[in-house]
Amino acid sequence: MSFTNHRKMQLYGALLLLPAALLLTTFAYLPTVTTVINSLFLPGFRGAPTEFVGLENYQVLFDDPTFWKVARNNLIYAVGTIPTSIALALGMALFVNGKLRGRGFVRMAYFTPTILPMIAAANIWMFFYAPQIGLFNKLLGMLGFSGVNWLGDPSVALSSVIVMSVWKEAGFFMIFYLAALQSMPPELKEAADLEGTSRWSFFWRVTFPLLMPTTLFVLINALINSVRVVDHLFILTKGGPNNATNLLLYYVYENAFSFFDRTTAATITVVILVVLAVVATLKFTILDRRTHYQ
Template sequence: MTSHRRMQLYGALLLLPAAVLLATFAYLPTITTVINSLFLPGFRGAPAEFVGLENYQLLFDDPTFWKVARNNLIYAIGTIPTSIALALGMALFVNGKLRGRGFVRMAYFTPTILPMIAAANIWMFFYAPQIGLFNKLLGALGFSGVNWLGDPSMALGSVIVMSVWKEAGFFMIFYLAALQGIAPELKEASDLEGTSRWSFFWRVTFPLLMPTTLFVLINALINAVRVVDHLFILTKGGPNNATNLLLYYVYENAFSFFDRTTAATITVVILLVLAVVATVKFTILDRRTHYQ
């Protein structure tokens, strides 16, 4: 065996454990889910019946699915740009000359390290109708309390606020690392030219942050879809499906209603939508991405 062949074999063996894990826990479940979405389960030992795209037709005729999809779209619009803008603003703030900068960074990042269940329970106390922190503050200001999680018009917005609080600190770390990787000579040159801070940010800093922004956007999109645990604690999808989101709807169908066919069909739709949106993001933003 030549040295080139030995290096190829050595590289393949190094990749083999990761490839096995990826195939076992990503590719195989995806293929199985797609297959399950094309069949109706058999009852009392009968074999499953192939129905093609009939399950998708039934799903698209379900008004609850469209309500859940609309909720998820609103949730994504509310969380993705807000959390990214806050993350960028916090990163710019703590990257400058600031007294107690390490403490401020830790304070911004603390919500990220909290388990989602713990964070949801904290916000459950904030949102409690009678004894909650927010209603106590409103009462002190002379306003009546709000049923934050029980009012259909307020519940989804309340979940969005908690999610932004939880995610912004995580995205801030990536922006902070990217800011510290920008050459200081660029700022020195702009100061010599008399460039304003605003112009330097839009013409130099922000374009150099586009690779990080692209990465954060994809992660924010995934986070906007994989919402289960804090819904389970805060609202369980209520009231009247006002906070029910796609992945929680999958959980309900699979483990509460035991309708795994519908759950598989919704999962395939989610994967297709994520793939299309991610492709569009990479196609559009790649033209505006500048690598150092």
């Protein structure tokens, strides 16, 4: 290939990448840089210029007990939703991947919560959790138990939100596991059957290791989902009672649009981005050693 043709191919490739690069720069890189800059300044009042304060905003944030309570809530939420959603998704994928009567209907039933808008799903679960007329309390009453204030009791409110989130996410993750299971060579199962390998042994020694690329992908998505909770909190609890269900991104929303404290919102956002980057890096570093790419 001549030098001229090579330059033309490079230009052609750059032009193909240009739309994606513009979108990423406009909606990802520039907002990130702007947020980092805003977290280092104090806004001016009544026309006064902004003041550079360095890391002082972070010191104020880390001295705020509400921030640590919200961060603790988010950690509990992540621990409650990520492994449960992934384990449930894997179990559902294994179930619907086998020989099953009405398999298409079962798959559709598992995936239906995913396609529901989050606001609609939150309103459905708000009816389930209603103290007087809610489905769950009606069932408890039929069994002779007293009702529970699912969203009003600080001791159970966050758990109630976690249950709804698992119900919403598991079907989405199931699709990726199902696609990975269907792409596995059938010769592996045939060879295992000839050798008399049990299903459990085949799963742990063959199936699960081959699913590690999918698991890594799902883990990263589940991690991101665990810190981008806003809409169903807005419908169900608004972060209450007494910040019992307040999570980091909803706390950012409150500071930015309810309290009009854009500096604190920017500072919390930077902290979230740093934590996500560190955790994602650790996941890639640790799990990549156990991942078998086909």
